[in-house]
Amino acid sequence: MSETKNRTPPVNTQRGDSHEHSTGLIKPVINYIMSLCGLLFGALMVSILIEWIGIFFGWWNEPYEYHSKAVASEYIQLINDDLSATNRDFVLSPSLPLLWLSEFTTKWFGFTLTDAFNLSSGFTTDNLSGSIFKAFLISIAFTTITFIVKVGYFFSSLPLVALLIVQFGADGYVYRIKRIYEGRLSSDWLTVMSQKIIGLGLFSLSLIFFSIPIYVHPVLAVLPVCVVSAIGFRALVINFAKNF
Structure with missing residues (x-):
């Protein structure tokens, strides 16, 4: 007759997992x-x-x-x-x-x-x-x-970024509801690409603007950052896998 064994993970492992999956926001x-x-x-x-x-x-x-x-x-x-x-x-x-x-x-x-x-x-x-x-x-x-x-011009444009993200996000939510209604499956690849587009706008383009020591009018740098980030957020809302 075989004996059943309780396979309880070690205390150290439990503590490590609790730290790895911390849900704190700070x-x-x-x-x-x-x-x-x-x-x-x-x-x-x-x-x-x-x-x-x-x-x-x-x-x-x-x-x-x-x-x-x-x-x-x-x-x-x-x-x-x-x-x-x-x-x-x-x-x-x-x-x-x-x-x-x-x-x-x-x-x-x-x-x-x-x-x-x-x-x-x-x-x-x-x-x-x-x-x-x-x-x-x-x-x-x-x-x-x-x-x-x-940097000052970039952060002063954040309200414009937020406004475009809200507008593009609302438009993306409409297309998301349509996709769910038609029964089309979400795509992890499109979700990842959407995140990369957001990163391209908020980080890559802005860092290029900050790094080049020449005169570039802030409008020529801020507008592409705003538009690309908003487009990426719209695509993320459309293709996000979880329900909301």
């Missing part, structure tokens, strides 16, 4: 915020690196730090024009990150962002290597200003 949110900060920091580093490579190989029309200064000046002028224009307002002002950065540098380093535009490498034949090193350092300041302005 940890995923924190991980997402940390990942977003890491992506932004990485994009800034890539932007500075591209600026340095352009200086070293002479890609830019302006020599040394003057290219990054010209680009930063254009973005500062763009913000001034947008904020002073009539009949134009922002739910989230694109100048907020720039103001926060200015307050931070004033508090901890004792200078404002406007002081950075008065910096110059001051090339001399006696200390050429030191002047070049200073030009690279100054270019970091101007590239960072450009990056912050780009």
Whole structure:
């Protein structure tokens, strides 16, 4: 007569499973915020690196730090024009990150962002290597200003992204109900592709915009991000496997 054995998993295994399948919301949110900060920091580093490579190989029309200064000046002028224009307002002002950065540098380093535009490498034949090193350092300041302005315009456009996602999502829900009524099966492949389209818009296109240290009008970058992300969300709603 065979004996039945209770195969109870070890306590350590049970504890490990409970941690692996945690349903808390705080940890995923924190991980997402940390990942977003890491992506932004990485994009800034890539932007500075591209600026340095352009200086070293002479890609830019302006020599040394003057290219990054010209680009930063254009973005500062763009913000001034947008904020002073009539009949134009922002739910989230694109100048907020720039103001926060200015307050931070004033508090901890004792200078404002406007002081950075008065910096110059001051090339001399006696200390050429030191002047070049200073030009690279100054270019970091101007590239960072450009990056912050780009981030400000991107986050100020989030209400537009949300509006398009709601509209496209509602349209996708209608097609989803039609698909269920007709008895068509959902597709895991289409669901995965929909998620990739959303990632292409929100992350890939935006990171390219953040990383290139040249002047690109924010509208030319924000509109593709909004439209591609909304299209991906619509496809995700149509092809999502679970019922809702």
